[in-house]
Amino acid sequence: MTPRAELAAAAPFAAAAALAVALTLAASPAAADAPPAYPQGAASFQTNCAVCHGATGAGLPSLAPPLLSYPARYAASAEGRRQLAITVLYGMFGDVVIEGRHYDFRMPDFGQLDDASLAAVLNFVVFDLAHAPSSVAPLASAEIAAERAHPLDGAAVREHRKSVAPTEP
Numbered sequence: 804m805t806p807r808a809e810l811a812a813a814a815p816f817a818a819a820a821a822l823a824v825a826l827t828l829a830a831s832p833a834a835a836d837a838p839p840a841y842p843q844g845a846a847s848f849q850t851n852c853a854v855c856h857g858a859t860g861a862g863l864p865s866l867a868p869p870l871l872s873y874p875a876r877y878a879a880s881a882e883g884r885r886q887l888a889i890t891v892l893y894g895m896f897g898d899v900v901i902e903g904r905h906y907d908f909r910m911p912d913f914g915q916l917d918d919a920s921l922a923a924v925l926n927f928v929v930f931d932l933a934h935a936p937s938s939v940a941p942l943a944s945a946e947i948a949a950e951r952a953h954p955l956d957g958a959a960v961r962e963h964r965k966s967v968a969p970t971e972p
C-alpha cells in the first residue's frame with residue numbers, strides 16, 4: 804500500500820476513535836465543566852464523599868442525598884453555615900427528605916480531617932457542585948473550628964437541620 808492508501812484505510816478508524824474519545828469526554832461532567840474553583844476540596848470530595856454522594860454530587864437513590872442545591876442555600880445563612888460544618892464534623896443520621904426523596908442512612912463523621920480541609924471540601928460542594936452565587940462568602944477554617952469546640956452527635960445534627968432546611972412532605 805502507498806502511504807496515501809494507508810492513510811485512507813486508517814481514516815475511518817481514526818474518526819471512530821476520535822468519536823469515542825469525544826463521547827467519553829461528553830459523558831464525564833468533570834471533563835466538560837470548567838476546572839473546579841476549589842481543586843483541593845474537589846480531590847478530597849472524590850476521596851471521602853463520592854463513594855456515597857456520587858462523583859458529581861448527584862447522590863445515590865436511597866443511599867445518600869444529592870448535594871446540588873441545599874448546600875448553596877445553607878451557605879447563605881449563619882445557621883445554614885453551621886449546619887454544613889456540623890454535618891461534616893459529626894455526621895448525620897435519621898430520616899431526612901431531600902428533593903422529595905427519603906434518606907435514612909448514616910452519614911459518617913469526618914472530624915479526623917483538619918479545619919482547612921473540611922472548609923475546602925465544603926467550598927467545593929457549595930460553589931462547584933451547588934453553584935452558590937459569588938455574593939456568598941466561602942467557608943473559613945475558623946467557622947469549622949468554632950463548631951469543633953461544641954461536640955454533637957449525628958441525631959442532633961439532623962435535629963438542627965430542621966431549623967435550616969425547608970420542610971418537605
Ligand code: HEC
Binds near residue numbers: 873891911968
Ligand atoms: C457512607 C456514605 C456517606 C459518605 C462517605 C458521605 N456522606 Fe454525606 N450524607 C450521607 C447520608 C446518608 C446523608 C443523609 C443523612 C441522613 O439520612 O440523616 C448525608 C448528608 C450529607 C449532607 C447534608 C445534606 C442536606 O441536604 O442537609 C451534606 C452537606 C453531606 N452529606 C456532605 C458530605 C461530604 C462533604 C462528604 C465527604 C467529606 C460526605 N457527605 C460523605 C452519606 C454519606
